Amino acid sequence: MNAHAKLSASKAERWxxxxxxxxxxxxxxxxxxxxAxxxxxxxxxxxxxxxKHFYPMGPKKYSSELKKLQNSPHYNPEMLEHTDAYLEFIQAKAHSFSSPPYIAIERRLDYSHIAPEGFGTGDxxxxxxxxxxxxxxxxxxxxxxxxxxxPQMMLYALGALKEYAMLYAIETVRLCIVQPRLGEPSEWEISVADLLAWAESIKPRAQMAYEGKGEFCAGDWCRFCRAKALCRARAETMTALEAFGGMKPPLISNDEVGDILRRAQTLKAWVSDLEEYALSALLQGEAIPGWKAVEGRSNRQFVDTDEAFKVLVEAGYDEALLYERKPITLTAVEKxxxxTKFSELLGSYVVKPPGKPTLAPxxxxxxxxTLNPTAEEAFGKAS
Ligand code: SF4
Incomplete structure (x- = not known):
């Protein structure tokens, strides 16, 4: 069986x-x-x-499973902190009920009654x-x-309703996205009646998507599409610079700057998708007229730093001059x-200076x- 549905929930915004x-x-x-x-x-x-928290699992099994995962080349200690935040969120929700709720983890959810052959896995x-x-x-x-x-979360919810509505009198659905590296979780509530009405409303489009029918339409959802670099419909929407060419010289207004910048954001993303595609095609031996792949800049490095420094010490260089003593970063101290201990010991030593000004929508x-002082900063507080 295919591990991914054609109409997968994670791609629902796209299709x-x-x-x-x-x-x-x-x-x-x-x-x-x-x-990824x-x-x-x-x-x-x-x-x-x-x-481990909700089902019986001995400490030995847990440690050995965790160790296996930590051996991955993609592992970063930061993951432990962020996954703790995920667990804490689930614990808080589970404990908010007066009696223990039903909990399912990594459950396959079938919403094929809404989108043909649709299924996904709810965390x-x-x-x-x-x-x-x-x-x-x-x-x-x-x-x-x-x-x-x-829509991804709503399809998961529809899959869950299909499986559990006979067993539980569910009236309200709360959708929660825990994205700990970006701050607080995002939560939203919808009634079962409204969710079912939405499901009915998307059925015709889901059918079209399943059959490959309908119009191509570019937008934010192109970002993760496999066709993002070569898609003609997307290419045809990239008109930010054409509009710029049509403007009257010699200087454009701030209104125009704002407008071009807004439209150029998608252009920037598209150009970087094209660059990524072209590099990989060239590396595989294909031709992209006017372009070639070359080696990027690199810095010299010691084959073996310890051995190289041994040579220096033997040659009479003072070891104290060869090493720097640097404090570890604030984040590393907190880890x-x-x-808790961090804020107890060091809370009063921490400041957060203003960040470098940056452009944002x-x-x-x-x-x-703004760099202009406010009236209060310029003249002091009125007494
Ligand atoms: S890249 Fe093309 S096919 Fe993919 S979502 Fe955008 S418009 Fe549709």
């Missing part, structure tokens, strides 16, 4: 907005990335911790009283994912002491800054 993408992607090879592998590993660690489900929690752990830190109106949650 709902661009139905033929589901069939087009099937014709292209699946690729992976360092980030890192995410898979963090998921496995999170799953192990949640299993964690909690059912108690009339509430169903659908919890998803995301390790990425590039793009914050919101729970509100999230060493743990968060208007929708960004951070407050706008």
């Amino acid at each position: 709902l907005n661009c139905p033929p993408s589901a069939c087009l992607e099937e014709q292209l090879p699946e690729t992976t990335s360092e980030y 592998e890192e995410g898979r590993l963090a998921h496995a660690i999170g799953e192990l911790k949640v299993r 964690c489900l909690i059912i108690g009283g009339s509430v169903l929690y659908v919890i998803d752990f995301k390790y990425g830190k590039g793009v914050p994912v919101e729970a509100e109106g999230n 060493l002491t743990g968060k 208007e929708t960004d949650k951070r407050e706008a800054v």
Whole structure:
């Protein structure tokens, strides 16, 4: 059986907005990335911790399983902290019920009654009283994912309802995305009636996507599409520079700068997708007219630093001059002491200086800054 559904929940935003993408992607090879592998590993660690907490698992088995995962080349100690945050979130939800709820981990969820052959794996489900929690752990830190109106989560919830609605009188669904590297979890609530109405509304598009019908439509959802570099529909939307060419010289206005910058964000992402594609095609021996692959810059390094430094010491160089004594980073200290001890011992020694000004779209949650002093800063507080 295919491990991935054509209409997978994680790609739902894509096939709902661009139905033929589901069939087009099937014709292209699946690729992976360092980030995807890192995410898979963090998921496995999170799953192990949640299993150990909610199901019987001896400490020996847990340590040996964890060790196996920690041996992965993608492992980073930071994963332990972030997966703790995931476990803590689930614990808090599970303990919010007056009697122990039903908990399912890594459950296959079938929503083929909505999207042909559709299924996916829900990270964690909690059912108690009339509430169903659908919890998803995301390790990425590039793009914050919101729970509100999230079609992946809604399809998981529909799969869970299909399986559990006969056993539990579920009336409300709470969708939760735990993305600990980007801050607080995102939560959203929807009634079962509204969820079922949404499911009915997407059925025709799901059918179209399954059959490869409908119009190609480019948007934010192209970001992870396998066709993102070569897709013609996407290429045809990249008109930011054409608009720029049509403007009257000699200077463009700030309104125009804002407009071009906004449209150029997608252009930038598309160009980087094309560069990535072209490099990999060239390395595989294909021709991209006007381009070639070359070796990038690299720095000299010792084959064996210890041996090289031994030579220096034997040649009479003072060892004290060869090594630097540097304090470890604040994050490393916090890992060493743990968060509670850290704030107890060092809380008053920590400051967070303002970050370097950076350009962000208007929708960004951070407050706008300017180098101009405010009236209060310039003239002091009125007494
Ligand atoms: S790149 Fe975008 S427009 Fe093209 S198939 Fe994929 S989702 Fe559709």
